[in-house]
Amino acid sequence: MRYSGFRILQQALTGQKGWTPAWRNPDPQPHYDYIIVGGGGHGLATAYYLAKQFRQSRIAVLEKGWIGGGNVGRNTTIIRSNYLLDGNEPFYEFSLKLWEGLEQDFNYNAMVSQRGILNLFHSDAQRDAYIRRGNAMRLHGADAELLDRDQIRRDYPFLDFDNARFPIKGGLAQRRGGTVRHDAVAWGYARGADQRGVDIIQNCAVTGLRIEDGRCTGVDTTRGFIGAGKVGVAVAGNSSRVMAMAGMRLPIESHVLQAFVSEGLKPVLPGVITFGAGHFYCSQSDKGGLVFGGDIDGYNSYAQRGNLPVIEDVAEGGMALFPGLGRVRLLRAWGGVMDMSMDGSPIIDRTPVDGLYLNGGWCYGGFKATPASGWCFAHLLATDQPHPTVTAYRLDRFARGLMIDEKGVGAQPNLH
Numbered sequence: 001m002r003y004s005g006f007r008i009l010q011q012a013l014t015g016q017k018g019w020t021p022a023w024r025n026p027d028p029q030p031h032y033d034y035i036i037v038g039g040g041g042h043g044l045a046t047a048y049y050l051a052k053q054f055r056q057s058r059i060a061v062l063e064k065g066w067i068g069g070g071n072v073g074r075n076t077t078i079i080r081s082n083y084l085l086d087g088n089e090p091f092y093e094f095s096l097k098l099w100e101g102l103e104q105d106f107n108y109n110a111m112v113s114q115r116g117i118l119n120l121f122h123s124d125a126q127r128d129a130y131i132r133r134g135n136a137m138r139l140h141g142a143d144a145e146l147l148d149r150d151q152i153r154r155d156y157p158f159l160d161f162d163n164a165r166f167p168i169k170g171g172l173a174q175r176r177g178g179t180v181r182h183d184a185v186a187w188g189y190a191r192g193a194d195q196r197g198v199d200i201i202q203n204c205a206v207t208g209l210r211i212e213d214g215r216c217t218g219v220d221t222t223r224g225f226i227g228a229g230k231v232g233v234a235v236a237g238n239s240s241r242v243m244a245m246a247g248m249r250l251p252i253e254s255h256v257l258q259a260f261v262s263e264g265l266k267p268v269l270p271g272v273i274t275f276g277a278g279h280f281y282c283s284q285s286d287k288g289g290l291v292f293g294g295d296i297d298g299y300n301s302y303a304q305r306g307n308l309p310v311i312e313d314v315a316e317g318g319m320a321l322f323p324g325l326g327r328v329r330l331l332r333a334w335g336g337v338m339d340m341s342m343d344g345s346p347i348i349d350r351t352p353v354d355g356l357y358l359n360g361g362w363c364y365g366g367f368k369a370t371p372a373s374g375w376c377f378a379h380l381l382a383t384d385q386p387h388p389t390v391t392a393y394r395l396d397r398f399a400r401g402l403m404i405d406e407k408g409v410g411a412q413p414n415l416h
């Protein structure tokens with residue numbers, strides 16, 4: 001069924017009785033050409049592009065819970081391509097371009113909203129760093145604009161300009177950045193993949209990777225063994241646990257990141273803002289809630305919930321920038337498990353096991369990467385060659401000294 005304005009009108013006039021399920025609920029087949037482990041944004045996007053772009057068939061996505069129950073439905077929905085390094089910027093710009101055409105491509109309203117992102121700076125040295133980053137972005141064809149304090153004050157008059165411990169000196173804006181309704185991304189890709197014959201199998205946890213003569217031949221699951229030509233793992237915060245089933249130890253630590261949403265307010269925040277003197281970022285959802293977050297929790301965990309000191313820390317960062325936040329009631333807080341890599345950049349690569357491929361290490365920036373990650377992982381699975389924008393995302397780069405240290409903090413996952 002194609003979604004359109006006409007379809008909504010037709011259904012409204014016929015008692016809403018003609019809607020069909022957005023995807024099937026099939027039983028697993030004994031064998032697939034491609035098994036994607038993980039029904040998050042990246043796994044579903046991979047299956048979608050494998051079927052649509054690379055014309056592959058006999059594909060299954062195996063999800064241990066329900067699709068959208070992981071980080072794809074837990075993030076703060078920000079998309080952007082404001083990266084500095086050559087290894088990263090072309091990939092994230094490719095992703096932003098895919099976001100721009102995504103809803104038409106998969107015929108689903110994901111509420112892509114290019115309301116802009118603004119990174120504030122609070123010192124001369126930070127301004128120099130942001131100018132450098134803006135120039136790098138423009139060299140790669142992305143948009144970047146340096147705003148002074150008065151320009152920012154016009155759009156965000158409620159920020160603390162006059163009495164702040166960290167005075168706002170200006171900001172780096174990317175007007176094409178913004179937000180996307182996160183779980184709709186999972187649903188849109190799931191529906192698009194299902195329409196192209198992909199089996200999306202929920203409540204099916206992978207419990208083992210079957211390896212014979214150095215080759216991955218399938219997966220053991222809570223619903224039995226399923227054979228596969230190729231297995232692509234895209235399980236985000238569970239990457240180290242799943243790859244341990246193949247005897248691999250990854251350069252990844254799992255940490256919790258929390259997010260927060262306030263009661264609904266009238267429109268106050270036109271775009272996404274980030275504080276440059278602490279870790280705090282905020283946007284306003286279409287329902288009016290302020291959606292914000294900050295640092296990871298700082299200890300390793302696979303639990304999808306966080307601790308109270310980080311709530312206090314995030315609130316402190318918010319209040320330093322935006323004192324009116326103290327008058328707003330918090331509605332909800334939740335956590336997701338981050339696959340923090342040692343340099344803060346992701347991995348899309350083959351593994352030493354034939355037929356086993358890894359997509360992981362997204363840290364807390366993988367939502368914006370979803371379309372390009374899916375496309376590039378599908379490219380790798382279908383052709384056995386890396387897509388040109390992900391040639392730096394190698395698994396062995398840590399051993400070879402070819403890190404992509406975007407933040408310049410070294411092997412410190414808690415600081416990325």
Ligand SMILES: Cc1cc2nc3c(=O)[nH]c(=O)nc-3n(C[C@H](O)[C@H](O)[C@H](O)COP(=O)(O)OP(=O)(O)OC[C@H]3O[C@@H](n4cnc5c(N)ncnc54)[C@H](O)[C@@H]3O)c2cc1C
Pocket residue numbers: 037038039040041042043062063064065066067068069070071072073074075076077078079204205206207234235236237238242257258259293334335336337338362363364365366367368369
């Ligand atoms: C609070 C928070 C805020 C964030 N904010 C942003 C942001 O603003 N912008 C941004 O770009 N990124 C953000 N991120 C990061 C982003 O959400 C993730 O990097 C990205 O969603 C990870 O990819 P995914 O969608 O495929 O992950 P997930 O949705 O977590 O998908 C992985 C799936 O694998 C499944 N799985 C795990 N183990 C198994 C198994 N053994 N068998 C079968 N299935 C399994 C899980 O159940 C899960 O559904 C944020 C994350 C959090 C938690």
